[in-house]
Amino acid sequence: MAPTVDPNGRGYRILYRQGETNYCPGCGHANWxxxxxxxxxxxxxxxxxxxxxxxKEPEYALAG
Incomplete structure (x- = not known):
């Protein structure tokens, strides 16, 4: 039986978050x-x- 992976038990993950100031963990700059x-x-x-x-899924509208 294969072990199950708990995504909440992976620990701290660095992510880019839209709408926030994101500093690079490598150099400290904030340009992306x-x-x-x-x-x-x-x-x-x-x-x-x-x-x-x-x-986010793209939003489509019918031309009309």
Missing amino acids: YIGRHAAECAFCATVLPLGASTH
């Missing part, structure tokens, strides 16, 4: 390139996964 799944520091290229608040 934001992609679809990750944010990359503009100075040292450290990559952080996006926090849950940035994972």
